[in-house]
Amino acid sequence: MTQQSFGGHRAVTIRHLTAHVGEEVLVQGWLYNMRSKGKLHFLQVRDGTGIVQAVVFRGNVPDEEFEAAGRLTQESSLRVVGTVKADERSPGGVELQVSKLDVVHVAEPYPITPKEHGVGFLMQHRHLWLRSRKPAAILRIRDTVIRAIREFFHRREFACVDSPMFTPSACEGTTTLFKVDYFGDEAYLTQSGQLYGEASAMALGKIYVFGPTFRAEKSKTRRHLTEFWMVEPEAAFYDLEDVMDLGEDFVSTIVGAVLAERRDDLEILERDIAKLEPAAQKPYPRITYDQAVEILHADGHADFPYGEDFGAPHETAIGARFDRPVLVYNWPAAIKAFYMKRDPDNPAIALGVDMIASEGYGELVGGAQREDDLAALEERIAEHQLPREAFEWFLDLRRFGSVPHGGFGLGLERTLAWITGVEHLRQCIPFPRMLDKIYP
Ligand code: 4AD
Ligand code: MG
Numbered sequence: 001m002t003q004q005s006f007g008g009h010r011a012v013t014i015r016h017l018t019a020h021v022g023e024e025v026l027v028q029g030w031l032y033n034m035r036s037k038g039k040l041h042f043l044q045v046r047d048g049t050g051i052v053q054a055v056v057f058r059g060n061v062p063d064e065e066f067e068a069a070g071r072l073t074q075e076s077s078l079r080v081v082g083t084v085k086a087d088e089r090s091p092g093g094v095e096l097q098v099s100k101l102d103v104v105h106v107a108e109p110y111p112i113t114p115k116e117h118g119v120g121f122l123m124q125h126r127h128l129w130l131r132s133r134k135p136a137a138i139l140r141i142r143d144t145v146i147r148a149i150r151e152f153f154h155r156r157e158f159a160c161v162d163s164p165m166f167t168p169s170a171c172e173g174t175t176t177l178f179k180v181d182y183f184g185d186e187a188y189l190t191q192s193g194q195l196y197g198e199a200s201a202m203a204l205g206k207i208y209v210f211g212p213t214f215r216a217e218k219s220k221t222r223r224h225l226t227e228f229w230m231v232e233p234e235a236a237f238y239d240l241e242d243v244m245d246l247g248e249d250f251v252s253t254i255v256g257a258v259l260a261e262r263r264d265d266l267e268i269l270e271r272d273i274a275k276l277e278p279a280a281q282k283p284y285p286r287i288t289y290d291q292a293v294e295i296l297h298a299d300g301h302a303d304f305p306y307g308e309d310f311g312a313p314h315e316t317a318i319g320a321r322f323d324r325p326v327l328v329y330n331w332p333a334a335i336k337a338f339y340m341k342r343d344p345d346n347p348a349i350a351l352g353v354d355m356i357a358s359e360g361y362g363e364l365v366g367g368a369q370r371e372d373d374l375a376a377l378e379e380r381i382a383e384h385q386l387p388r389e390a391f392e393w394f395l396d397l398r399r400f401g402s403v404p405h406g407g408f409g410l411g412l413e414r415t416l417a418w419i420t421g422v423e424h425l426r427q428c429i430p431f432p433r434m435l436d437k438i439y440p
Contacts, residue, residue, distance in 0.1 A: 003028070007100050009081050015049035017094045020084045027052065027096060028079045030131070031072050031107075033114065041069045045080065045096075048136065053087075054080050054096040065101040074113070075131070077104040119424075126431060127440045137265035138420050138427055141258055145416060148257035149231050152250055153208045158233055161200040161207045163193030165214075169390035171195055172337055176215040178226075189214035192409055194339070195394050197234035198370060201405055202397055208233040220435050222424040223312065223362050225413060227433040234407030240351040240369040243406040244327050247355055247365055248284040250410070251325060256280040258419055271421040275359060279324040284355070288330040292318050309335045316360040325364060329353040338380040340368040341404075353408070361418035367408020374398040 004011045009026040017025070029047030036042070039058040044051055056069045072078065082096035111125055112132065122129045129135055153160065170177055171192040178189040193209035200207045209232040217224040233246060258266070259273070259280055266273055287295075296304040299317045310318065319326065333342055333350040343349035355365035371377045377398055381391055416428035426432035431440065 006079055006102065007081050013049040014045070014047050014052045014092065017050075017052060017084050017092065017096075021086050021094060022084065024081060024083050024099065025096075026079060026081050027054070028104075029077070031074060031076045031078060033074065034072060036070060041066070043069065043072065043078075043080075043098075045078070046131070050092055051133075052092055052094065052096055053090050054082055054098050056080075056098045056101060060097065060099055061101055068103050069098075069101055071106065072103065073107045074110040075107040075128075077107070078102060079104060123426065123432075123437065124439070130430065133268055135427065137262075137268040138416065138422065139430065140265050141262045141420055142412070142416055142428065144258055144261050145254055145412065145419070148254045149210065149250075151257075152253050153233065156206070158206040158208045158235070159200075159204045161197065161204065161209060162211060163190060163196035163209045165190050165212070169195075169387065171339075172215075173384075174386075176217055178214050178216050191215055192230065193232050194234065194407065194409065197232050197407060198394070198397055198405065201234040201236050201407070202401070202403075206233070206235040218435060221312065222426075223414065223417075225425055225429065225432055225434055228414075228425070228429065229412035230409045231412065232407060232409040234405065236403050236405045238369070238406040239404050240329060240353060240406060243367050243369060243408055244286060244329065244353055247327065247353070247367060247408055247410075248282050248325075251355065251364065251415070252280050252282050252284070254415065255419060266420070269420050269422065271419075275323075276419065276421075279358070281324070284325050284327055285322050286327045286329060289328055289332065290330070292328045295321055307332045307334065310356075312362055315356050315362040319356045319358045319360065319362075322358055325355045325357050327353055327355050336368070338384040338386060339370050339377070341371045342376070351406075355408075355410075357414075357418040359418065359421075361414065363411075364415050364418065365408050365410045367406065369404065369406040372398060372402045372404055374402070 006026045009024055011028055012020055012025040014027060027045060029045045032044040032046040032051055034041060034043045041056040043054040045054050056066060058066045079102040080096060080098045081100035082098040084094050085097055087095045112128055166182060166187050167190045168187060171194055180187050180189060190213055192213055197207060197209045212227055213230045214227055217226055293304060293306055295318050296314055301314060301317060331350050331352045333348055336350040336352045340350040340352045343351055352368040354363050357364050371380060381388055413425045413428040417425050
């Protein structure tokens with residue numbers, strides 16, 4: 001027995017129906033919508049790859065199958081055998097003339113109807129909402145982006161190395177750590193795999209870490225999740241300029257992959273594709289923190305105090321100056337993480353870089369050249385009042401063949417929100433976790 005054939009016909013996914021015009025095929029899925037007119041039922045069937053209209057004509061199917069089609073409710077599951085007909089008016093370019101219909105399950109009244117629902121209601125039904133056109137389009141784009149990420153690094157010979165989720169110490173500062181009870185000891189969920197990425201880069205040269213990260217963000221903003229996915233390349237013998245070259249190569253490649261593979265999904269999302277296209281091209285503009293502050297002073301933030309970190313409105317103003325993401329580098333050391341190397345000519349400057357998206361999506365990437373000098377790093381750990389014992393292993397990397405190195409972290413959901421043009425990051429992960437959200 002196999003579910004992949006029925007009545008002598010092989011299952012074909014809706015996405016691939018255009019390659020089967022004139023053939024009789026099996027389509028399996030769920031009823032998205034339907035209307036009836038006399039001897040005809042027009043079923044909108046979805047299978048996760050697309051939607052096709054299946055036309056059931058009394059006389060082409062046994063009477064009881066025609067009646068059963070009339071009783072189908074939204075999201076009932078079904079299998080239909082039918083002939084693929086080219087049809088210019090239908091969205092996918094084809095429709096099905098049904099010859100056999102098998103109702104798998106008649107759905108109870110479905111809570112999400114074609115009428116408008118509030119986001120709060122839809123989020124409470126996230127497990128069902130995923131079936132709707134826009135959420136499904138975002139999930140397909142997410143899949144393409146993940147594959148483009150892995151391919152990018154594979155082609156450039158970066159090895160995937162996974163970092164632990166339970167950690168004894170902070171990476172990005174102590175304010176957003178989730179504490180867990182680790183057999184009586186205090187441990188934390190990881191904020192970033194970077195420190196382990198650095199150890200791995202000293203073993204393999206070029207690596208990337210790709211996995212979930214956790215931040216106890218107490219703010220309810222559209223740009224923050226408490227659980228999000230981050231991809232973090234790290235490479236030995238990389239300086240800040242190498243990190244920036246890698247970052248622009250990386251993000252432009254991802255955008256290019258989505259434009260090449262998922263244009264139909266971007267259209268479902270009503271993304272203004274012309275605004276995304278420049279981001280598939282290198283180079284990306286590069287400005288220093290000082291130049292970014294000049295932009296702010298000129299563009300509506302005259303009172304921005306030099307030396308502070310940018311908030312969402314500032315990132316939006318800086319991003320608005322450019323048609324693609326901008327790299328902001330050379331930051332005031334005082335507002336950056338302990339591990340960043342200082343500018344040898346000016347110790348007040350950290351060799352960090354943030355990539356800020358156009359169109360108000362904020363920071364996509366944070367990265368840096370790392371402090372590779374043992375004494376300097378020991379000093380930073382003390383300055384930041386971090387527990388020295390938890391970092392001994394990290395200091396070892398500066399004791400045994402220390403080299404200049406660097407890397408960055410790209411937030412997957414931030415990047416997806418920008419690429420898809422959706423308002424809120426919570427739409428870019430299947431089951432979002434936020435301050436006020438852990439169900440479903
Ligand atoms: O700038 P961040 O904090 O950098 C790091 O964690 C470095 N250790 C990375 C590295 O160099 N290996 O975070 C990196 C990116 C941000 O630019 C943003 O895209 C995303 O992670 N990010 C979040 N995404 C969703 N929700 C949150 N709460 C996020 N915090 C950061
Ligand atoms: Mg950052």
